[in-house]
Amino acid sequence: MTVAAGADRGSFRHIALFYHSPQEYLDYLVPYVADAVAAGLPILVAVPEPNLSLLRNALPAGAAESANLSDMTQVGRNPAHILGGVLGAFAARHPSGPVRMVAEPVWSGRSKLEYPACVQHEALVNEAFTARDLAMLCPYDATHLDSDILVDAEITHPSLGHCGHPERISPGFAPDAAWERYNEPLPSSATAASYTLRRLTDLAGARQFSAKYARWFGFAAADVADLQLVVNELASNSLQHGRGPCTLLLWEAGDQLICQVRDAGRLTDRLAGRRPLISDYHHGCGLFVVNATADLVRIHTAASGTTVQAHLRMRKSA
Amino acid sequence: MRAYRADRSGEFGHIGWEYRDPGEFLLRAAEYVADGLNLDQRVGYVGADDPATMRAALAAAGLGTDAREVHVKTVPEHFLFQGGVVDAERMTERYAAAAVAAVADGYSGLRIAIDVTPVVRTPAQRDAQAALEFLGDRRISTLPVAVMCGYNVAELGDAAAGLLCLHPAAGPSSVPFQLYAQPAGRNAIALAGTLDAASEPLFLTTLQRVLPLLSHDTLEIDARELEFVGHRQLCLLDRYCAAHGRTALLRSDRAVVHRLVNLLEFANVRIETTG
Numbered sequence: 001m002t003v004a005a006g007a008d009r010g011s012f013r014h015i016a017l018f019y020h021s022p023q024e025y026l027d028y029l030v031p032y033v034a035d036a037v038a039a040g041l042p043i044l045v046a047v048p049e050p051n052l053s054l055l056r057n058a059l060p061a062g063a064a065e066s067a068n069l070s071d072m073t074q075v076g077r078n079p080a081h082i083l084g085g086v087l088g089a090f091a092a093r094h095p096s097g098p099v100r101m102v103a104e105p106v107w108s109g110r111s112k113l114e115y116p117a118c119v120q121h122e123a124l125v126n127e128a129f130t131a132r133d134l135a136m137l138c139p140y141d142a143t144h145l146d147s148d149i150l151v152d153a154e155i156t157h158p159s160l161g162h163c164g165h166p167e168r169i170s171p172g173f174a175p176d177a178a179w180e181r182y183n184e185p186l187p188s189s190a191t192a193a194s195y196t197l198r199r200l201t202d203l204a205g206a207r208q209f210s211a212k213y214a215r216w217f218g219f220a221a222a223d224v225a226d227l228q229l230v231v232n233e234l235a236s237n238s239l240q241h242g243r244g245p246c247t248l249l250l251w252e253a254g255d256q257l258i259c260q261v262r263d264a265g266r267l268t269d270r271l272a273g274r275r276p277l278i279s280d281y282h283h284g285c286g287l288f289v290v291n292a293t294a295d296l297v298r299i300h301t302a303a304s305g306t307t308v309q310a311h312l313r314m315r316k317s318a
Numbered sequence: 319m320r321a322y323r324a325d326r327s328g329e330f331g332h333i334g335w336e337y338r339d340p341g342e343f344l345l346r347a348a349e350y351v352a353d354g355l356n357l358d359q360r361v362g363y364v365g366a367d368d369p370a371t372m373r374a375a376l377a378a379a380g381l382g383t384d385a386r387e388v389h390v391k392t393v394p395e396h397f398l399f400q401g402g403v404v405d406a407e408r409m410t411e412r413y414a415a416a417a418v419a420a421v422a423d424g425y426s427g428l429r430i431a432i433d434v435t436p437v438v439r440t441p442a443q444r445d446a447q448a449a450l451e452f453l454g455d456r457r458i459s460t461l462p463v464a465v466m467c468g469y470n471v472a473e474l475g476d477a478a479a480g481l482l483c484l485h486p487a488a489g490p491s492s493v494p495f496q497l498y499a500q501p502a503g504r505n506a507i508a509l510a511g512t513l514d515a516a517s518e519p520l521f522l523t524t525l526q527r528v529l530p531l532l533s534h535d536t537l538e539i540d541a542r543e544l545e546f547v548g549h550r551q552l553c554l555l556d557r558y559c560a561a562h563g564r565t566a567l568l569r570s571d572r573a574v575v576h577r578l579v580n581l582l583e584f585a586n587v588r589i590e591t592t593g
Binding site: 292 | 494512514546548549550553573574577
């Protein structure tokens with residue numbers, strides 16, 4: 001399969017590329033990136049190492065410097081931040097004209113906790129870039145990833161690419177169903193510490209409670225400050241947009257501290273926190289800040305209420 | 319009570335003091351004035367009653383015969399008004415002149431306890447007093463002056479916080495944040511405490527009151543004592559600066575503040591590292 005950098009101008013294309021070897025990876029992507037650079041198109045490549053180095057080294061002279069290359073394990077460690085903080089931000093910097101992207105959000109090292117957020121990310125990409133002249137290739141390692149993952153990729157991508165075959169329409173494309181399937185309840189821990197907030201003046205107490213809890217485990221001051229920011233933003237959102245009080249739950253799991261905020265409201269805007277920041281404060285961007293700060297953010301929302309769960313990797317204080 | 323810029327010895331400085339019972343404030347004022355007498359300062363007390371009653375009350379509150387040393391004034395005697403509200407600019411100069419006169423007369427400085435409640439009963443009065451608190455604080459910060467401003471929260475309610483937060487130090491309970499002039503810079507303020515959604519309305523009111531008093535040069539904000547700020551309050555600062563054609567330069571040692579400013583890519587708020 002080949003994907004011309006300038007093909008299908010004026011329409012959004014979201015293509016899952018199934019590769020079976022490093023050579024196939026390069027066969028797909030080198031021409032795609034090089035053609036985009038040659039055509040003067042803005043192109044973003046956000047893929048995990050070692051694929052990033054493999055691609056960088058294979059690109060023709062000058063192409064690697066012209067393309068925007070990022071290690072997805074860094075910029076996209078939290079799948080919920082990829083859309084707003086990485087892909088959307090790049091698209092927003094190029095608001096007119098065609099844009100090209102290569103985004104690989106799923107790799108073998110993704111945890112079971114992270115994976116549902118990856119699928120939801122892929123599902124929401126279709127909603128986020130509607131009507132943009134933007135083509136996005138999402139490579140999937142068909143050799144090492146579970147077959148369930150490859151099936152999910154077919155559901156979240158309207159177009160599929162396989163080596164040696166023409167690009168085809170995905171017969172199972174159903175991104176809303178994929179998003180809903182991974183809108184899973186998020187149980188808390190039996191060991192969680194709990195704090196209830198009823199009004200905005202409880203925010204200070206919640207931050208102090210969180211800091212005290214984290215310090216009890218000996219976590220570093222800088223990470224405790226991040227936790228306080230996350231707690232503040234999530235609880236502020238709940239109190240201002242949810243219904244009634246909200247509950248903060250904290251528990252420690254290895255080197256992570258997990259923070260849950262539960263309220264009785266329903267989050268109807270699935271792209272909340274996933275839009276790039278532009279000069280529009282009306283939507284608020286508390287979830288964007290949380291997505292940028294935490295290592296993983298999961299959300300479950302239903303008629304009965306919403307739970308936002310943020311995972312923060314914590315370092316011990318020296 | 320926190321004091322970030324105020325003279326930590328307590329000799330000079332600008333303190334906001336909230337009270338619910340006038341007798342409670344009188345006791346605190348008597349202590350405050352007694353400290354001034356021990357420091358050889360010219361001392362004064364300003365309140366709503368007639369001078370003889372106030373002097374007797376100060377004596378009964380603990381000053382005893384020392385109450386005779388206190389320059390007791392009524393509100394109309396002490397304040398200069400314009401259109402029914404305090405005249406901030408003229409009052410600022412009156413404080414400065416009084417401080418200079420006290421030193422010329424052999425005192426080590428000037429100390430006044432004022433029950434400000436009678437002059438801040440309406441929104442317009444509070445706006446004018448806010449200007450006096452800010453401009454007066456900046457003017458006296460380099461003079462040998464100690465001022466304690468009392469606000470009756472039982473009478474003023476939440477409106478008192480909008481005036482208490484303009485003091486470098488406030489007590490006996492804390493206000494969520496404090497915003498006051500920085501003497502080191504002509505267009506600089508300090509921001510201390512915590513800013514979150516609960517204190518956002520107060521922050522907006524304070525910006526509305528203070529920013530017009532500053533020049534259009536880059537506004538330096540020393541936020542090194544700002545213990546917490548949420549993203550929405552930084553957005554508010556940026557939006558308010560944009561609406562008034564200002565640029566703010568934030569100083570903070572906190573990584574979270576740096577990350578927020580860099581992440582949100584403000585057009586009107588920049589961040590500077592401090593050593």
